[in-house]
Amino acid sequence: MKITKPAIAGTLESSDLMVKVTPNQNGMLEVVVRSEVIKQFGKQIRRVIDDTLSKLEVSEGTVVVEDKGALDYAIQARVQAAVLRGAGSEKLNWEQLS
Amino acid sequence: MRPQDAPHEIEDVWRLLADRQLELDTRVEIFVLCRTKGRLIACGGLDRKVIKCVAVAPEYSGQSLSLRLGSELIALAAARGQFHLFLYSAPYNRELFQGWGFYPLVEVPRLVLLMENSPVAIQTYCDSLRSKRRAGNPIGCAVLNANPFTLGHRFLLERAAAQCEWMHVFVVQEDASTFSYSERFALVAQGIQGIRRLTLHEGSDYIISRATFPGYFLKDKVVVDHSWAGIDLLLFREHIAPALGITHRFVGTEPLDTITSNYNVDMRNWLRDAPSGAPAISVVEVPRASINGRPISASAVRKLLAEGDFDAIQRLVPPGTLKFLQTKYAAALAAGGVERA
Numbered sequence: 001m002k003i004t005k006p007a008i009a010g011t012l013e014s015s016d017l018m019v020k021v022t023p024n025q026n027g028m029l030e031v032v033v034r035s036e037v038i039k040q041f042g043k044q045i046r047r048v049i050d051d052t053l054s055k056l057e058v059s060e061g062t063v064v065v066e067d068k069g070a071l072d073y074a075i076q077a078r079v080q081a082a083v084l085r086g087a088g089s090e091k092l093n094w095e096q097l098s
Numbered sequence: 099m100r101p102q103d104a105p106h107e108i109e110d111v112w113r114l115l116a117d118r119q120l121e122l123d124t125r126v127e128i129f130v131l132c133r134t135k136g137r138l139i140a141c142g143g144l145d146r147k148v149i150k151c152v153a154v155a156p157e158y159s160g161q162s163l164s165l166r167l168g169s170e171l172i173a174l175a176a177a178r179g180q181f182h183l184f185l186y187s188a189p190y191n192r193e194l195f196q197g198w199g200f201y202p203l204v205e206v207p208r209l210v211l212l213m214e215n216s217p218v219a220i221q222t223y224c225d226s227l228r229s230k231r232r233a234g235n236p237i238g239c240a241v242l243n244a245n246p247f248t249l250g251h252r253f254l255l256e257r258a259a260a261q262c263e264w265m266h267v268f269v270v271q272e273d274a275s276t277f278s279y280s281e282r283f284a285l286v287a288q289g290i291q292g293i294r295r296l297t298l299h300e301g302s303d304y305i306i307s308r309a310t311f312p313g314y315f316l317k318d319k320v321v322v323d324h325s326w327a328g329i330d331l332l333l334f335r336e337h338i339a340p341a342l343g344i345t346h347r348f349v350g351t352e353p354l355d356t357i358t359s360n361y362n363v364d365m366r367n368w369l370r371d372a373p374s375g376a377p378a379i380s381v382v383e384v385p386r387a388s389i390n391g392r393p394i395s396a397s398a399v400r401k402l403l404a405e406g407d408f409d410a411i412q413r414l415v416p417p418g419t420l421k422f423l424q425t426k427y428a429a430a431l432a433a434g435g436v437e438r439a
Contacts, residue, residue, distance in 0.1 A: 006181035011169035014162065018172070018199055020215070022181065025222060032217050034199070062218060066199035068165075 003061025007085035010078040017070040019082035022062045029053070029060055035067035048072050052079040061086065099129045107131065110138040111151070118153040121314040126150050128178075130170045132163065139163070142171045144178070147303070149185040150312050168198035172215070182303065183215040186312055186329075203304075204336060206328035209316065214303075220337055223302060227341040230297055234263025238382075239344040241268045241305060241334075243396070245275040246423065247285040248415050250350060250394035253387035255293055258348040261382070264295050266342050271301025276400055281422070288418035304337060306330040308361075327361050331368035336376040346380045353386065353393050389413050403427065 003021045010018040024030055031053070035045055045067055052075070053063065063082070067075070101108050111129060112122050126143030129151070133139065140163055142152040149171055154164055175183055184203075187195055189211045192202060200213035203220060214220065238258045242251055259265045267290065269283045277285075279301065287298055306329055313322030338344070347369055352359040362383060369379040386393040394414050402410045403423060412420055 006176075008172065008176050008181065012165040012172075012198055013169060014165070018169070020181070020199070022216075025226065030218065034217070062222075064199070064216060064218070 001056055001058050001083065001087045003058070003063075003083065003086040004088055005086055007082050009081035009085065012066060012068060014068050015070055015074070017065055017067040017075055017078050019078045020064040020066075021082045021086035022064075023086075024060050024062045027060055029058060030062045031065070032063070033065045033067065035065075035069070037067070037069050044072070045075060048075045049079055052076045053083070056080065056083050058083055058087075099131055101126060101129065107138075111141050114138050114141055114153050114155060115151055115314075117155070119315075120151060120153055123150045123312050123314040125312070128174065130167060130174060132167055132170075140167045142167050144171065144175055144180070145312070147175070147180045147183055148312065149175075149183055151314065152185075152187075164194060165197060168195075172198070182219060184303065185213050186315075187211055187213065188315060204329055204332045206325050206332070209321065210325045210329060212306075212329050212333070220304065223304060224337055224341040227299075227338065230266075230299070231342050232264035232295075232297070233343075236262045236345045236380075237264050237266070237343050238262035238346045238348055239266045239268070239339070239342070240348045241270065242286060243270045243275060243307075244282045244286050244289075245396050246277050246282065246399060246415065247289040247419050248394050248396055248399055249389075250387045250396075250414075251286070252289055252416055253394075254348060254350050254384050255290060255296065257384050258346075258382070259293050259296055262295070262346065264297070265293075265348075266297050266299060266344060268299045268305055268338075269301050270305055270307050271303070272307035274307050285419050285422060289416050304333050306333065323360060324364065327364035328368055328372075331365060332372070332374065335369050335374055335379055339379055340376055344379060346382055348382050348384055350386045351383050399423075 003023050006022045008018060008020050010016055012018050031049060033046055033049065035042060049065060099107055115122055123143065123145065125145040127145055129141055129143045131138055131141050139155040139158045140153065143150045185195060185200060189205055189208065192211055195213050200215050201217050203212045203214055205211045238261065240255060240258055244251055255265065255267065269286050271279050273279050275282065290296060290298060306326065308326055311326040316322045316325055347365065349362055349365060352362055365381045369381055388394065399411055399414050408424065411423060
């Protein structure tokens with residue numbers, strides 16, 4: 001799956017996160033994470049994001065995450081929503097995503 | 099809320115901004131308002147891709163209301179098709195807007211900070227410029243509004259190209275001029291034909307037009323002009339010039355227009371003298387081409403166009419621009435009126 005248009009999901013409020021996806025000019029997958037709790041949970045947050053992207057088989061795009069201390073499933077849901085909006089109307093295997 | 103739809107609400111916005119020593123920016127297209135029991139406690143506006151006029155009432159200035167406001171503004175911008183956003187703020191608000199997912203781009207110390215909502219966009223842009231880099235020294239650059247392209251622009255670029263091993267030319271992208279960006283760009287592309295060792299670049303969000311620079315938090319017009327020049331020129335010096343290896347910036351002398359004339363003075367300051375992590379860039383002022391002792395300028399051409407004086411215009415512009423103006427003028431006449439420039 002490729003990010004073909006810019007899209008956002010989520011909010012900046014506490015315990016949530018905002019995910020911004022844009023097409024990547026160099027055909028690469030680039031992920032940038034900023035979190036208020038990066039020191040304590042940076043690795044875990046990054047792992048949830050990477051897992052979600054790989055289950056969606058995202059191969060191209062720029063993904064920017066502004067995390068405000070969200071729990072794992074919130075991160076997963078927001079990343080999925082942003083990717084689906086940014087990739088247009090591709091069919092999804094929901095079971096594979098869980 | 100659109101300003102034109104709600105004059106009574108705009109009065110509240112005006113009052114809230116005034117409490118925070120801010121003015122209402124007239125270019126704001128739409129506002130997000132936050133009320134409690136009818137009272138306005140926070141607002142923020144959008145002018146296309148720029149967030150403006152953000153204020154929170156002092157007793158609500160804890161983080162959470164601001165984050166709610168930021169989320170709403172970003173979602174509203176997205177709904178309006180704007181994902182790449184900018185904002186100008188006083189430097190002491192840096193952390194607040196970092197919480198909104200904005201990253202500092204460039205700062206005029208103590209006066210204004212320009213931020214964008216991406217940690218990678220400027221880098222991506224500079225990488226794309228780097229692929230158009232040419233070896234040599236000196237490497238020149240000129241930034242044109244070209245509203246429209248005249249023989250004066252042609253003369254400037256010929257003189258600059260003769261002094262450089264390569265010239266990079268940018269056209270200001272923002273549509274705040276008489277002629278649209280695509281019209282202006284096409285005229286430049288035609289007008290530069292035959293000049294060797296020159297690359298014409300598309301404009302970008304990182305070349306800031308004076309017309310769209312917000313001054314509402316700076317009060318004094320002189321400070322606004324100074325700040326805009328600082329933002330535009332430091333962006334050039336710290337990001338664009340290093341990507342392309344630019345050593346010299348060329349500009350025409352400006353005998354007619356005081357804003358542009360001051361800008362030329364600011365240019366030496368920000369590109370060469372001001373402290374910066376980036377190398378200094380030489381500023382070369384090329385005397386403006388004249389005809390019968392009168393300097394050729396785009397504003398003179400617009401004035402003559404309003405008068406329909408094509409005999410005079412013919413002497414100031416290349417054939418491509420003349421043909422374009424004649425066609426446009428004929429279309430305007432047929433439509434029943436000529437736009438006054």
